[in-house]
Amino acid sequence: MSNYDSGNDSILEMYIFESETLLDQLEEILLQSEDNAELTPDDINEIFRIMHTIKGSSAMMEFDMLAHSAHKLEDLFFVIRENGIKPEDFGDLMDLVLNFSTFLKGEVEKIKNNETLLDENEELTGETDAFLNRIKGLVTETPEQAQAQAMENQSDDESITLAAAMEDDLFGDMNFDETRNDADTDHEVSLSSDDKPHVYCIHTRFNEDSQMENIRAFMLVNKLESIGKVSKTVPEQLNNNPEAAGIILKNGFFCHVETTADKETIENIALSILSVKSIEFLDCAQEEIIEPEIEAKPEVVETGKKTPEKVVDANKQKNNVQNLISVDLNKLDTLMNLIGEIVITESMVFGSVGMEGKRDESFEKASTQLQKLTDELQDIVMSIRMIPISGTFKKMQRIVRDVGKKLKKEVEFITMGESTEVDKTIIDGIADPLMHLVRNAMDHGLESAAERIAVGKNPVGKVILSAQNVGGDIIISVSDDGKGLDPDGILEKAKEKKLLVKPEEEYSEKEILNLIMAPGFSTKETVTEFSGRGVGMDVVKKNIEKVGGSISIESEKGSGTNIFLKIPLTLSIISGMEVLVGEDIYEIPISNIRETFKITANQLIKDPDNNEMVMIRGVCYPLIRLHDIFEDKKCETHIEDGILMLVDSGDTFACLFMDDLIKKHQIVVKPIPKYLNHYSIKNSGIAGCTILGNGSISLIVDIPAILDHY
Numbered sequence: 001m002s003n004y005d006s007g008n009d010s011i012l013e014m015y016i017f018e019s020e021t022l023l024d025q026l027e028e029i030l031l032q033s034e035d036n037a038e039l040t041p042d043d044i045n046e047i048f049r050i051m052h053t054i055k056g057s058s059a060m061m062e063f064d065m066l067a068h069s070a071h072k073l074e075d076l077f078f079v080i081r082e083n084g085i086k087p088e089d090f091g092d093l094m095d096l097v098l099n100f101s102t103f104l105k106g107e108v109e110k111i112k113n114n115e116t117l118l119d120e121n122e123e124l125t126g127e128t129d130a131f132l133n134r135i136k137g138l139v140t141e142t143p144e145q146a147q148a149q150a151m152e153n154q155s156d157d158e159s160i161t162l163a164a165a166m167e168d169d170l171f172g173d174m175n176f177d178e179t180r181n182d183a184d185t186d187h188e189v190s191l192s193s194d195d196k197p198h199v200y201c202i203h204t205r206f207n208e209d210s211q212m213e214n215i216r217a218f219m220l221v222n223k224l225e226s227i228g229k230v231s232k233t234v235p236e237q238l239n240n241n242p243e244a245a246g247i248i249l250k251n252g253f254f255c256h257v258e259t260t261a262d263k264e265t266i267e268n269i270a271l272s273i274l275s276v277k278s279i280e281f282l283d284c285a286q287e288e289i290i291e292p293e294i295e296a297k298p299e300v301v302e303t304g305k306k307t308p309e310k311v312v313d314a315n316k317q318k319n320n321v322q323n324l325i326s327v328d329l330n331k332l333d334t335l336m337n338l339i340g341e342i343v344i345t346e347s348m349v350f351g352s353v354g355m356e357g358k359r360d361e362s363f364e365k366a367s368t369q370l371q372k373l374t375d376e377l378q379d380i381v382m383s384i385r386m387i388p389i390s391g392t393f394k395k396m397q398r399i400v401r402d403v404g405k406k407l408k409k410e411v412e413f414i415t416m417g418e419s420t421e422v423d424k425t426i427i428d429g430i431a432d433p434l435m436h437l438v439r440n441a442m443d444h445g446l447e448s449a450a451e452r453i454a455v456g457k458n459p460v461g462k463v464i465l466s467a468q469n470v471g472g473d474i475i476i477s478v479s480d481d482g483k484g485l486d487p488d489g490i491l492e493k494a495k496e497k498k499l500l501v502k503p504e505e506e507y508s509e510k511e512i513l514n515l516i517m518a519p520g521f522s523t524k525e526t527v528t529e530f531s532g533r534g535v536g537m538d539v540v541k542k543n544i545e546k547v548g549g550s551i552s553i554e555s556e557k558g559s560g561t562n563i564f565l566k567i568p569l570t571l572s573i574i575s576g577m578e579v580l581v582g583e584d585i586y587e588i589p590i591s592n593i594r595e596t597f598k599i600t601a602n603q604l605i606k607d608p609d610n611n612e613m614v615m616i617r618g619v620c621y622p623l624i625r626l627h628d629i630f631e632d633k634k635c636e637t638h639i640e641d642g643i644l645m646l647v648d649s650g651d652t653f654a655c656l657f658m659d660d661l662i663k664k665h666q667i668v669v670k671p672i673p674k675y676l677n678h679y680s681i682k683n684s685g686i687a688g689c690t691i692l693g694n695g696s697i698s699l700i701v702d703i704p705a706i707l708d709h710y
Contacts, residue, residue, distance in 0.1 A: 012111070014215050014238075015061050018245075019108050022050045024391075027101050031397050034094050039085060047097075048077045054104070057212045065117055066107055072128045073100055079136060089135055095405075096131055098398070100124055197228070197258050200266060201282040205252040207275045214244035216273055217253040223269050228259025256284065329424060332385050336572045339378050340668035343573060346374055347665065347693035378666075382423070382570050389467050389476075390418035392431050396438050396465055403442040410449060410460045411442065417467035422474050423570040429547040430476070430567060433540040437478040437563055438463065440536070445482030445561055455558070457481070469569075473591060476565040485555035487512045497521065502609070510651045513553040517541045545704045548574075548589070548687075550650035566650065574669060576690070576700065578662035579645070582632035585698045586658075587667050587690055592703040594646040594653075596661060604639050614644065614655045621646065624706060625657045629685050649704040656706075669700065685709070 029046060033039045055070035076097075085093055103124055107117050204220060206213050218238045221230050234254040235244045257266065263281060270279040350367060393415045400413040446452075446461035453459050464479040487509055494500055494515045500507075515521060519538040544551050549567035568574065568591060575590040597616075604623070605613045612623035623644075627637070645656045667690040687702035 011215060011218060012061070014218065015057055015212075016108060016112050018057065018212065019054060020105070022054055023101055023105050023108070024394075026050050027098065027398060028394060030094055030098055030101070031394075031401060034401070037090070039080070039090070039093075041081075044077055044081045048074060048081060051077065053212065057215070060212065060215070063107075063111070063117065065120055066104065069100065069104060069121065069124070072125060073097065076128060076132050079132065083135070085135065089131075092131060096124075096127055098402075100128070197260050199231070199256055199258045199284050200263065201284040202255050202257060202266065202270065203252050203280040203282055204255075204270055205277045205279075206248065207277050208249070212245060213248040213253070214238045214241060216275060217244070217248055220253070220270060220273050220276075221255060223273070224255070224257045224259075224266070227261045227265065227269070228257050230255055230257050232256040254282075327384070332381070332424075335381055336385065339374075339381050340573055342374055343378070343666055343668055344691045344693075346370065348695060350693065378573060382573075385423050385425070385570065386421035387424050387427060388418060389420050389422050389427060389474075390415075392427055392434060393418050393465055393467075395431070396434060399435055399438050400442060400463060403439055407442060408448070409442065409446055411446065412460050412462050414462065414464045415466070416464070420467040420469055420474060422467075422567070426547045426567055426570070429543060430549075430565065433543045433565070434465075434476070434478070436536055436540050438465065441478055441480040441482070441561070445480035445484075447483050451483075474565075474567050474569060476567065477562055478565075479560060479562045481560040484557040484559050484561055485513055485516070485553070486557055490515055493521065494518070510553070513555055514651065516553070517551070545649075548591075550648075550704060552650040564650075572669060573666055575664065576667040577645075577664050578692075578698070579626075579643075580659040580662055581626045581630060582659065584630070584632060585662065585692065585696070586626070586630075587698050587700045588645065588647070588656075589700070589703065590664065592647045592649065594648055596643055596645045598642075599639060599644060601639055616646065616655075622654045623657060624654050626701075627657075629706065647703050647707070649707045652707045654707055667698075667700070 026047060029043050033043050051070045051074040055067050055074055058064075058066035058070060080093075103121055110117055202224075204217070206216055214235075215238075217233070221233060221238070224230050232255065235241065235247050238244050259266070267279055270276055397413055397415075400411055403409075404411045441463045446463070447455075447457070449459035452461065462479075462481045464477070466479075467474060467476045469475075491500075491504055491507065491512050494512075495504065497518075497520060499515060499518045499521065517537045517540070521537065541551050544565055544567065547567055549565055552564045552566070553561065554564070555561040576587040577590055577593060579586050579588055599614060603615060605615060605620070607613055607620075612625075613620045614623050615621075625637075626632075639657070642657050642659050643661055645658065645661075647654060647656055669688045670690055671688055672686065685702050685706045686699050687705070688700045689697050690700060692698050
């Protein structure tokens with residue numbers, strides 16, 4: 001547990017961000033090493049560095065249990081670094097460290113959610129001690145090695161026990177809810193002789209083994225701002241910047257502070273920060289002093305002279321580092337909302353009734369330019385929110401590894417299209433559905449090695465995860481080369497559970513496969529850790545539809561299964577078709593529309609259950625009248641007087657009947673107000689709402705929900 005003040009959010013956010021990044025790096029190294037069946041010296045050193053960093057930062061933040069846990073792994077990899085690891089112990093090492101990684105991630109997640117941490121994980125600690133004793137028994141330490149190990153352990157223990165003493169030193173005077181100019185009660189401020197503010201240029205260096213230099217620099221800035229104003233820092237971005245620590249370690253930390261305090265007071269404040277090695281006052285009149293120090297130093301060739309090519313490359317690399325910053329997602333959400341308001345206001349201006357007949361050529365030019373700039377602004381903001389899907393794909397590799405070991409199945413996991421970019425909110429929304437689909441492929445799809453050999457397959461199964469951008473949508477597929485789905489078995493199970501809504505002979509193969517997404521459906525006879533409870537695919541479908549996507553299934557018995565997720569690039573602003581139903585205007589997402597057309601009365605047919613159908617190019621589609629769904633009695637009911645629209649959601653198609661089409665335009669998606677939830681609006685075929693150019697509200701039709709229920 002920790003007594004750390006959670007009110008110091010900026011420092012805590014930096015700790016969480018860097019810890020999560022380091023643990024992701026750890027997991028990536030371990031999985032790659034397991035694939036290669038070896039740990040290289042570089043891998044071992046990197047893991048040792050990661051655990052050393054987490055240990056130091058956790059101790060600094062007073063998360064003692066995390067510090068001790070990281071210390072355990074650091075001890076383990078110290079021994080491995082010195083003596084190596086035998087092949088027969090390699091698998092157990094991977095299991096142990098990956099389990100530790102999962103545990104540490106869980107504890108960091110608790111910190112993020114402001115939950116209580118465990119005091120100790122006795123099981124993992126015991127396993128680590130046992131494994132450490134086992135591999136120590138295989139080597140004989142020299143006296144020098146034993147002494148070095150003892151000194152290392154003593155040093156580490158001392159660093160961890162410093163945590164309790166650090167509270168006053170590091171955080172005692174830091175209250176981010178108060179004004180930065182409040183007096184720092186921990187330091188007596190001595191004024192300069194003329195009592196006028198001076199600008200001091202300070203160059204601070206930290207001990208080489210201090211770790212988390214950017215957090216220490218951030219603390220220094222906050223302490224200095226208690227006696228004055230810090231106008232400039234190099235590096236500028238300290239918060240959530242993974243490059244800052246390395247830059248500070250290499251070049252030191254520079255800052256300008258304007259204060260009436262004297263140099264001695266500033267020096268005392270700086271030296272009060274743990275691990276500050278030195279502080280130097282520079283001449284602020286020479287502005288170039290700071291910048292050249294920070295510029296990346298060019299490579300030195302054998303002649304000792306700098307080649308222009310090398311200098312350019314080094315400077316380019318430095319510029320690339322400085323041009324990357326981390327931004328709070330909430331700020332991007334706010335920015336996207338403001339762009340949406342601009343789009344709405346723009347449509348209000350251009351759609352104003354009072355402007356009709358008064359638009360001259362200059363107005364048209366200005367409005368065209370405004371629309372162009374608005375579109376560019378929207379594209380830029382949307383691109384900022386886009387992140388590669390590779391991070392989510394890498395997490396699936398861990399799922400494949402763990403499930404494969406528990407089910408004793410050998411699997412080759414292949415990923416494609418990892419660089420495909422998707423909106424951050426959507427990526428967060430599809431992570432759980434993807435995990436479930438990958439688990440299903442491992443459990444339901446792939447056979448055991450013996451079963452695969454018996455049918456002439458490679459004993460090693462394949463699971464392929466791919467992503468690609470197709471026509472403004474992202475298509476993600478989860479494929480396996482397993483036994484495939486059995487349509488007859490699915491249909492029989494659906495009959496048992498009374499899930500059929502029409503005679504079984506009328507079901508197409510695709511419709512039968514889609515039955516696995518019905519609530520409570522499962523063909524598993526036994527319940528396992530991964531499946532058989534009758535929950536899962538229906539939740540997957542709901543979660544995918546929640547982000548505006550759809551799911552479809554292809555399978556061939558004996559050959560494997562492909563599951564396709566079609567998801568939009570973004571959720572905030574979409575293209576919509578404005579349609580008229582009675583006297584009301586609705587919006588239908590363009591992504592769901594296939595075509596619009598008119599028909600004559602003799603083209604309307606009915607099935608044996610008296611349901612209306614429309615024949616298009618030899619294919620029958622159900623007809624859904626929107627005025628029936630929305631209970632609007634003031635609309636056209638004669639088929640020849642309205643418009644038909646062919647829409648789809650995954651593999652499900654239908655024709656919607658409406659009064660008329662109005663126009664295609666960009667719409668800003670707004671959620672249904674919470675106070676209307678008790679009316680079950682979302683279950684009635686409404687996905688959200690938008691504001692029209694005249695200020696009125698238009699409802700957005702939820703095509704997947706309508707096709708599901710009708």
